[in-house]
Amino acid sequence: MTQADGKDLWYAYPPFPEDVPTYPLLVVDYQLLLTRSKRGLKNHDTGDDEKMKFEQGDDGMSAGGSTDATGALDTVEFINVNKDDVHRTYTSTVNARMDFTIQPFVLKSLSINETILDIFNARLGLPEGTPAKPHNREEHSYSETRTIKHPMKPEQSPADIKAAIEAHIDFGSLVRSSRLGGLQILPPTYNDWQYVRPNSGHAICNIGDALPILSGGILRSNLHRVVPPPRAQSKSERWSLVYFTHPGNSVRQPWQKPQTLKL
Ligand SMILES: O=C(O)CCC(=O)C(=O)O
Numbered sequence: 121m122t123q124a125d126g127k128d129l130w131y132a133y134p135p136f137p138e139d140v141p142t143y144p145l146l147v148v149d150y151q152l153l154l155t156r157s158k159r160g161l162k163n164h165d166t167g168d169d170e171k172m173k174f175e176q177g178d179d180g181m182s183a184g185g186s187t188d189a190t191g192a193l194d195t196v197e198f199i200n201v202n203k204d205d206v207h208r209t210y211t212s213t214v215n216a217r218m219d220f221t222i223q224p225f226v227l228k229s230l231s232i233n234e235t236i237l238d239i240f241n242a243r244l245g246l247p248e249g250t251p252a253k254p255h256n257r258e259e260h261s262y263s264e265t266r267t268i269k270h271p272m273k274p275e276q277s278p279a280d281i282k283a284a285i286e287a288h289i290d291f292g293s294l295v296r297s298s299r300l301g302g303l304q305i306l307p308p309t310y311n312d313w314q315y316v317r318p319n320s321g322h323a324i325c326n327i328g329d330a331l332p333i334l335s336g337g338i339l340r341s342n343l344h345r346v347v348p349p350p351r352a353q354s355k356s357e358r359w360s361l362v363y364f365t366h367p368g369n370s371v372r373q374p375w376q377k378p379q380t381l382k383l
């Protein structure tokens with residue numbers, strides 16, 4: 121993750137504090153995954169006038185804020201770019217980066233996800249192509265990139281924390297995401313939210329709500345949320361970048377009849 125001038129963006133932010141407990145995630149070496157399987161966006165903020173021209177509505181598939189138990193909206197803004205979009209227009213800042221930033225990010229995300237899905241397939245002993253086949257990249261899907269801007273918020277005490285993105289499991293199959301902390305998970309059997317430490321050079325892989333169905337319940341999705349970054353990190357605006365992988369549009373749950381989508 122380097123800027124054009126070679127300055128490592130990671131070190132532009134205060135480090136994640138050592139005194140904040142974190143949940144240890146399994147760290148996987150992607151190069152090893154590749155062998156075994158054989159075979160960033162800052163400065164895109166345009167100002168509200170231009171952003172509102174591209175507002176995606178509150179009842180779309182993935183746009184619009186979610187609410188907490190009191191009905192208060194999430195405090196973040198995001199721009200989603202669908203993997204198959206060639207006709208839609210976006211804000212000028214997105215269009216300017218479509219070929220050189222967004223498209224390569226989509227292609228890289230697709231290949232990482234395909235590698236991981238293949239390995240799940242082989243390691244779980246599932247019939248060939250079980251999770252991989254429904255994710256054929258040639259088929260249109262709701263897979264999309266998401267860039268999220270979290271306005272700067274002072275750190276809050278755990279008792280009155282106001283999440284920036286409320287507790288949820290992700291839609292889709294696999295997602296990856298910020299240099300700044302703030303992501304928290306609620307692992308099975310835990311009663312308290314646990315921070316996840318962001319690590320330079322690492323992406324977080326999260327299972328969405330489609331893989332549990334496609335794997336017959338073997339793979340589980342996890343409840344997570346985003347809160348203001350802890351300690352000194354709370355003095356920075358937080359940006360995160362996600363790629364949501366979805367199965368192709370023709371993939372149906374066995375009990376679900378094909379239906380016309382309301383567009
Ligand atoms: O910003 C993050 O770290 C995660 C965002 C997230 O969970 C989401 O957009 O679904």
Ligand SMILES: [Fe+2]
Nearest residue numbers: 288289290344
């Ligand atoms: Fe999420």
